Amino acid sequence: MTLWATILSMSVVFLAAVGQKALAAGQVSVTLSVDRTSMSMGETATLLVTLKGADRNSPAPALRNLTGFNILNRSSSVNFQSINGVSETSTNLTLTIAPKKIGAYVIGPAEVTIAGKLYKSNQLAVAVTAEQPITEADAGGKKKDLFIEATVDNANPYVGEQTLLIVRFYHAINLLTQPSYTAPQTTDFWSEVIASQPAYYTNVGGRRYRVWEIRTALFPTRSGKLQIGRAFIETQIANKRRETKFGFGSFFNRGKSVSLRTRPLEINVKPLPTANKPQDFSGVVGSYTLTASADQSTTEVNSPVTVTVRISGLGNIKVLPRPKTPTTKDFRIYDGSSEETVSKGKKALGGVKTFEQTFIPTREGRLSIPGVVYDFFDPQEKKYKVIQTPDMPLHVEPSSQALNNSTQFNFGNNVKVGSGMSAIRYIKKNDNDFTKVGEILLFDNLYLAINTLPVLALFGAILYRRRRDKFDSDSGYARSRSAGRLAAKRLKQARSLASVAHAEEFFGEIRLAILAFVADKLNVSPHGLTIGEVTELLATAGFKDDELEKCRRLIQRADYVRYSSGAITEKDIQGSLELANEILIRLQEVNLERL
Secondary structure, three states: OHHHHHHHHHHHHHHHHHHHHHHHHHOOOOEEEEOOOOOEEEEHHHHHEEEEEEOOOOOOOEEOOOOOOOEEEEEHHHHHHHEOEEEEEEEEEEEEEEOOEEEEEEHHHHEEEEEEEEEEOOOEEEEEEEOOOOOHHHOOOOOOOOOEEEEEEOOOOOOOHHHHHEEEEEEEEOOOOOOOEEEEOOOEEEEEEOOOOEEEEEEEOOOOEEEEEEEEEEEEOOEEEEEEEOOEEEEOOOOOOOOOOOOOOOOOOOOOEEEEEEEOOEEEEOOOOOOOOOOOOOOOEEEEEEEEEEOOOOOEEOOOEEEEEEEEEEEEEOOOOOOOOOOOOEEEEEEEEEEEEEEEEEOOOEEEEEEEEEEOOOOOOOOOOOOOOEEEEEEOEEEEEEEEEOOEEEEOOOOOOOOOOOEHHHHHHHHEHHHHHHHHHHOOOHHHOOOOOOOOOOHHHHHHHHHHHHHHHHHHHHHHHHHHHHHOOOOOHHHHHHHHHHHHHHHHHHHHHHHHHHHHHHHHHHHHHHHHHHHHHHHOOOOOOOHHHHHHHHHHOOOOOHHHHHHHHHHHHHHHHHHHHHOOOHHHHHHHHHHHHHHHHOOOOOOOOHH
């Protein structure tokens, strides 16, 4: 074969390959499928989004019209195949979904934009019917290897009163994989996980079970019949060993996936009574005590005094409002910072919330800083209470910067003006006496510096005050700005607990660092976020498949260790710490606030 023939042959092969690649790129398709089009409440379905003909670096398809379902799990895979010399890439996105309520739904389409062109999938119709009745034998759990249940300690609370939700997961057999826990939907509730105690053993129907228990404090935000959704557990268990024709059990046992769910719970929330309701009631519900103290009892006019107000007790301590500021003409009053310390017992949420106020006296004498008044509804005693601290005496002296009455001012020519002649000023009639002695004071550098600094300080104080007010009034802004600092603090705490002996506390800090960062950026509770929701958000924000898998695996490991830490090694601890640090760095690179 001649040289030119060889070159021509290679050119033909090259152009054919380019043409096949262009053809494959032009045959992009997106399809949507589901393993069932009819399901009942409490069941789950598997949704599959398939993208063919696109490069593996192409963006993942965005799925529309999925608001009627909860995403319990999310995974992705990439497949390659070659037929008659033509290669094709297929990307699969698998979602495990559970319906939120009964109805008929249209899911999709799934959409993706590649090289400026929009591709859409088909749509799916899914019908959701009422839950099938559960037999008494199944409900008791006596014949089951594993089951899950949810209860509340108060099914008839007042608005704002705590009801304790307890979710228990029982298993009498070994688990092949770490379970994935999905918290129930708690719309119209403020929720806070208060305890996740170590696993313990109990007997049910004569059978011994290992139990994992999660306790969540729920505070209803409105009256009426409210529903607590289902909690889910997904895990894998071993298949029943099947005998072969030689009499041996199957050597390979990959296990099977199981999904457990609790029943929805309905509670009847009572409105707060109207009888004896204080005027301008603050809306606080719980049982509290109140103290107030000033940092000094003697001061000067225009010198600040800091008053610290402490509210402590049982209730939703995080949402306690600032006490009403008293009105008095003897002081200028400014609100200061606030902070809370939450205590999480086994049965109730409580703690201490501290507020600061600054009082600046405007006159001298024996004054009194007014006591603080706070009202709340006590659900245990079923009545409103108003508590008040006593007035705080304050001795105010004249300002040390004020002019002394005996001071005399010398104006020259033996003319002196003192306290008795402060209103007399002499005017020179001969303008020839006015001569320039030196440089004009207005242009003196020292004069300019001395008079400019207070102006700059004033502007700085105004900007700081506005920022502080925005932090106090806009909780979403405050949480978003503090997300990185709090995540770093939790990661530092996890690093100090990085040992097998403290595995449960270590993974608790790791898990909270990641979920709380995402929750703070979105201004939602971290305890309401599921693994599926987090991975879906991160995928939308630009996380790659391998990054999503790392995040999902780390959170699932943290959930598993909370009740089964025996299989964790020091290598697992260090690897999880490095992975958490990597994920948090990546989280700070994306813009979650826009989602």
